[in-house]
Amino acid sequence: MTGAADTTGAAGSVGSDRPDERLRRWRMVLGGDSADGTGYGLTGRDAAMDGALTALYGKGDAARQGRDRSAGLGASAPSVARWLGDIRTYFPSSVVQVMQRDAIDRLGLSALLLEPEMLEAVEADVHLVGTLLSLNKAMPETTRETARAVVRKVVEDLEKRLATRTRATLTGALDRSARVHRPRHHDIDWNRTIAANLKHYLPEHRTVVPERLIGYGRASQFMKKEVILCIDQSGSMAASVVYASVFGAVLASMRSLATRLVVFDTSVVDLTDQLDDPVDVLFGTRLGGGTDINRALAYCQSRISRPTETVVVLISDLYEGGIRDEMLKRVAAMKASGVQFVALLALSDEGAPAYDREHAAALAAWGAPAFACTPDLFPEVMAAAIEKRPLPVPETA
16 A cells, blocks of 8 residues: 555655655545545645546546535536636646546536537547537537637647658658569669679679669659548547548648548548548548448449559448448459458557457458557558558557
8 A cells, every 4th residue: 555655646755744645645546535534634736636536527426326525517618617727737638638538428518519618628639529520510600610720739730740750651662662673774773773682792893793673663643552541430430530531631642642531431422632631521521320331342442443553441440331241242352453451440549449350350351451550550551551561460459
């Protein structure tokens, strides 16, 4: 117990104050019920922190166990605004985001996010964007611009984090995949040719015999690689939709790629013409509803003109509401034609997702392993697909 108390990082835990400091910490952990055994009262900042936690986590426990320790946020916007301000004062940003998500889930505060004052007070993150997108159709006009500003801030932060590495990784992959091994003289890449033939160095002649020539690929519109992002917009995929939209915009900005972005539930919407602004893409989605993967893949299949130069990325938890056998046949047909098919169960930092294991196993049997992918891993996955080498599937997939 002493070790646990000493790791909370509170001030003043030395000398003769240590027993009281331990009681203080246990009081903060246990929540102040009369039976918690500490007999310790909180004051000042500690009391304010405890009140913010009680407002969110205390009421449900009290109702279930007959305790009188409950506050709640009530239904009024002013009390929520004060609470949002309090938690930003007392807790770090990462904790604030968790508490906000819990408040939306536990206390049903989604409707309050339709008020501009609330949106200006919250700490914006990917999960909040997902919630706003799910409320998009119900959002009053007075809130829409504020919501777009919140979404844009998150999207711009994500682009700063992800764009540079994505472009660098994929540019290298595209360069390697475009090289030819029977180049004309003026197309020879001498640096790489020499490096590839160092084992053929002749010391007596002080030269390298280039048994294998490596040349630059000819850059042209015709040689562009094509990428189709096919995104499940059911409610459980909210974070994946946000990340995929940002990546879609980054890929679309690369001249050596022709990028298409398709979102689907039971219907299919092509948002390619909005890829210059991922915020427009996100507000063009409609989170929630059913899922028809087969229909979405049928549309994607119809847009493929050069199979061997195309990468199709399906981002879905694979809970299919359409025709299962047809979906699997389409994947098999695309792979047989030379398409590089990638199945991602999620594109987010949320950890292991829920997914249809039977469908995932069926895809794996067709040579398309389905796995969850973090945003940091996505550039490597795309690079491997472009170069037609094995995908870096995480060990936990």
